[in-house]
Amino acid sequence: MGSRRHKNKQSAPPSLDEFQAKQERKAKRVEERTKRTRPEPTDKSSSKKAKTTDEKHHKHKHDKHTGEDGEHKHGKHTHEHSSKKHKKHHKNEGEEDHEFPADLPEVDLEELSKAKKSLFDDEEEADVDEDLQDEFDMEQEYENDEDDDVQVKSMFSDDEEFGEDELEDLNAANMESLSKKLDEEEAEEAEEAEQELLEANQIQPRADVLPSKEEEEMMGDGPQDLTSVRTRIIEIVKVLEDFKTLGAEGRSRTEYVDRLLKDICEYFGYTPFLAEKLFNLFSPSEALEFFEANEIARPITIRTNTLKTRRRDLAQSLVNRGVNLQPIGNWTKVGLQIFDSQVPIGATPEYLAGQYILQAASSFLPVIALDPHENERILDMAAAPGGKTTYISAMMKNTGCVFANDANKNRTKSLIANIHRLGCTNTIVCNYDAREFPKVIGGFDRILLDAPCSGTGVIGKDQSVKVSRTEKDFIQIPHLQKQLLLSAIDSVDCNSKHGGVIVYSTCSVAVEEDEAVVDYALRKRPNVKLVETGLAIGKEGFTSFRGKTFHPSVKLTRRYYPHTYNVDGFFVAKFQKIGPSPHDDNQASAKEKEALAREEAMEEGIIHEDFANFDNEEDEKYISKSKKNSLLKKGINPKSSTPSKK
């Protein structure tokens, strides 16, 4: 999808640890720069001077952006353009630091993953887990001249119990070339930082970055020059970060925000609705980092299946096949990040033997929070295609029982396939609308609800989210999520010896699907409380958001963003059931629950009469297609309605 995925040799993306260390170093530099270069409130003469220097800077940027042939790249599809832009002006890492005024937010996430060549050709991709296959089209230039065996031994200790320092050492020892590369990058960065400081001392920000009325009118006529759009985005962000000092006289903050949102839509390809929704989650500069991070797929990661092998042994086998890898970070003992591979990662003998699963790093998090124990009875309410189910099963060492449920029968096929391949023998697959629980069965020790969601956390892997999500989705999806979460709570045994735990997760960053759902459950079920997730990484959940206040304990939930942890956007909440409730015996069916929830939501004004009304005409198309298919399957010719001859 998009030119980001074009094959393009680039250097290796950093691991989470390297990424975070780098982010910290940069944050420090920015802080120092801000201290040194914060401009005095602009008087007329200074703003004029600022304009002149900034124009110079613009020219510098312009020249770079136009590329060697000096041509602008015009066009409608912004994603493609942004990708082109990435390739053009990032010949080496950190180059963009010179591109923007020095005290701008540092948007350098592309240096993380860079554009990569597919590890899989199209056919091979078909074999990869259904919901993960998009992720694995990368290539990194990563040299390893060390002996493979030595390298793996140095990476993995016998018992895999890494201390923080040890892991750092191990990572450093991983590949000599990587550390050499990082040293070089660091030196380069230091040089850039110097350069930035020099520039920061020369370049004063320009206050009047908004287009005039005439310019606005002209802009409406056709596609814009994306280089200028990008420049303006950065300048507006800069103004918004220090509006008092940098806002032009007579211009309101709203005018800047409105223009910025339009530019974000133009440049990154979001609908205005979604751009605003996502923008509101962050400060302007962080929002820009988030949008930038969504232009890049996250690194390829795999999870060792400890039912079949140890991470060290798996790593050794893969290295022997020409795979460059290293541990993901010190928060997981089973994850490996793949930098480069001479073989398709989704079709190695180790893969086929079930020694690992291709799984996004963020997907490990809810299972770690769930903390399954041996011999427990656990329900994975929305399980397909089974990345988390199989992890739960492995953590339980194939003891106890995991109920892997999914409402979509078709998706249970990939769930079953993964369960078989990974050798999970303690698992039962079922196909219910999860709102049927606990009517189907209750009294679980732990429940994972990895809820269906809008996918705003995984835009890097599914760019269609940028344009497909509407306001209605952020009403309908939470409506279902709330019912599912109440069913999960009602299906857990509060007297479970070690458990009584419910973990709720989504791959969405929208507050409506995350904190608001959790807060709703806390209000409806006073017999649960939020507890620490036990996760080593993650940002606190919001306790208030745009006028809405949530229970203070909601800050125990954890948020993940692509720009902060280089993982998919994700949300994790962990509940402890502290007492029984009448709901535990809830024998209501999914339909009855839906009717009740609908009534309640209508009373509260959340939904209206037209909520989830189906378009009969459109439905008709699908119904008749499905009837035809069913007749064909039975050997009946749908046209003649008579059995066809075999």
Ligand SMILES: C[S@@+](CC[C@H](N)C(=O)[O-])C[C@H]1O[C@@H](n2cnc3c(N)ncnc32)[C@H](O)[C@@H]1O
């Ligand atoms: C985010 S995916 C789950 C991913 C899975 N946990 C994994 O790690 O591989 C959400 C799943 O919820 C399922 N789903 C949607 N509505 C459901 C419902 N009412 N009851 C149960 N499952 C549902 C979808 O079919 C989809 O497979």
